[in-house]
Amino acid sequence: xxxxxxxxxxxxxxxxxxxxxxxxxxxxxxxxxxxxxxxxxxxxxxxxxxxxxxxxxxxxxxxxxxxxxxxxxxxxxxxxxxxxxxxxxxxxxxxxxxxxxxxxxxxxxxxxxxxxxxxxxxxxxxxxxxxxxxxxxxxxxxxxxxxxxxxxxxxxxxxxxxxxxxxxxxxxxxxxxxxxxxxxxxxxxxxxxxxxxxxxxxxxxxxxxxxxxxxxxxxxxxxxxxxxxxxxxxxxxxxxxxxxxxxxxxxxxxxxxxxxxxxxxxxxxxxxxxxxxxxxxxxxxxxxxxxxxxxxxxxxxxxxxxxxxxxxxxxxxxxxxxxxxxxxxxxxxxxxxxxxxxxxxx
Amino acid sequence: xxxxxxxxxxxxxxxxxxxxxxxxxxxxxxxxxxxxxxxxxxxxxxxxxxxxxxxxxxxxxxxxxxxxxxxxxxxxxxxxxxxxxxxxxxxxxxxxxxxxxxxxxxxxxxxxxxxxxxxxxxxxxxxxxxxxxxxxx
Numbered sequence: 001x002x003x004x005x006x007x008x009x010x011x012x013x014x015x016x017x018x019x020x021x022x023x024x025x026x027x028x029x030x031x032x033x034x035x036x037x038x039x040x041x042x043x044x045x046x047x048x049x050x051x052x053x054x055x056x057x058x059x060x061x062x063x064x065x066x067x068x069x070x071x072x073x074x075x076x077x078x079x080x081x082x083x084x085x086x087x088x089x090x091x092x093x094x095x096x097x098x099x100x101x102x103x104x105x106x107x108x109x110x111x112x113x114x115x116x117x118x119x120x121x122x123x124x125x126x127x128x129x130x131x132x133x134x135x136x137x138x139x140x141x142x143x144x145x146x147x148x149x150x151x152x153x154x155x156x157x158x159x160x161x162x163x164x165x166x167x168x169x170x171x172x173x174x175x176x177x178x179x180x181x182x183x184x185x186x187x188x189x190x191x192x193x194x195x196x197x198x199x200x201x202x203x204x205x206x207x208x209x210x211x212x213x214x215x216x217x218x219x220x221x222x223x224x225x226x227x228x229x230x231x232x233x234x235x236x237x238x239x240x241x242x243x244x245x246x247x248x249x250x251x252x253x254x255x256x257x258x259x260x261x262x263x264x265x266x267x268x269x270x271x272x273x274x275x276x277x278x279x280x281x282x283x284x285x286x287x288x289x290x291x292x293x294x295x296x297x298x299x300x301x302x303x304x305x306x307x308x309x310x311x312x313x314x315x316x317x318x319x320x321x322x323x324x325x326x327x328x329x330x331x332x333x334x335x336x337x338x339x340x341x342x343x344x345x346x
Numbered sequence: 347x348x349x350x351x352x353x354x355x356x357x358x359x360x361x362x363x364x365x366x367x368x369x370x371x372x373x374x375x376x377x378x379x380x381x382x383x384x385x386x387x388x389x390x391x392x393x394x395x396x397x398x399x400x401x402x403x404x405x406x407x408x409x410x411x412x413x414x415x416x417x418x419x420x421x422x423x424x425x426x427x428x429x430x431x432x433x434x435x436x437x438x439x440x441x442x443x444x445x446x447x448x449x450x451x452x453x454x455x456x457x458x459x460x461x462x463x464x465x466x467x468x469x470x471x472x473x474x475x476x477x478x479x480x481x482x483x
Contacts, residue, residue, distance in 0.1 A: 035397055105376070105378075108376055110375040110378040110381070111350070113399075114383050117384050121387070121388075123388075123394045124390075130395075132399060
């Protein structure tokens, strides 16, 4: 059917290329339209003005999907494991959305998004949606837009959303603020027992995986993690540490069962909801901080005068005191707002 | 700040000569592009990935022939999915006579051996059709 035929069938004024142009992006997302999903994630990534409005409309449709984060060092086999997790969830007849985050170059902003190389073809399967995201300079293991992108996949009706972080070191723990279950992937040969005792990534795991379990030292790593958990008084669950060989799929069934057991227990105890409220609270504070920063920074350039630069050069005033004074000044500019008035009256 | 151009680079014909496409992948990354790289077997995979990744450009590398049906299916598929705003380019070992036909089919340009990666980058920047950040209506 040609386009002109389609146009005459429908009210042509609101259809372009066979699509109802009065239907907004978020409505199409909720209907499960993959193109709208892809497009909205792009808008969210670029910070487009439409994105905030669309995201707001989408928010009431979210909260249904269970969100799983996969994190661990580079080369631990995260992408291969994600491929296996998709297949296992599909066997269990659950739909899966995936966000795979890779690093952007700090110099050129370019990025190589290679996680799809590890994926088999799910092309005929509408119940799988995979999107690669560059972190665009955001540290912490995800991109700034990842939490919002999770909600897009949630709203399109995915049963599970899997977030694969960039390969992390020891301090990228932000993923725990975005998911219902944090899975930390470890591999043998990454260091001695001291490594497992360090603070950071090891502490955020709801579920451990020792991948490449067919290699030397794998059982020792698993033992060390179990001992660590015992000493901390957590880890009563039997399958808190699961060994896998992601390249062949060994242990993946057990891993999914362990994740699902954890999620079911979280839901039953009410911890799932409490954790989500904490996460949303954290996200709210992050937005306040960012928006406040943008507003203060917007007027900053004109306020940094020659006098200020001279004072810095001659060391008569220090940068931190000047910053405090500038912020006070910019917040008092709007003295008519309740906040501004209160501050001014102090 | 402009969003980076997103490009899907892929080698959908059955051949293993991937030195060129891997080289280009690094060049484009260093030029500030977000490069989604993947191995594919059929054009449906390419279409599905291009849609989900919301790329501005699809780059097809072929060094062992058999690319004409792949391009045909790809261009048909883009039309069916109303994704004609995605720029398609090709490279590798593609005969001049094929290149003429491909351009007629709507492929943006064909880049052969000996070409400069800078030309590919410049061509993409010049011909990318989608305005980053503007909603599809």
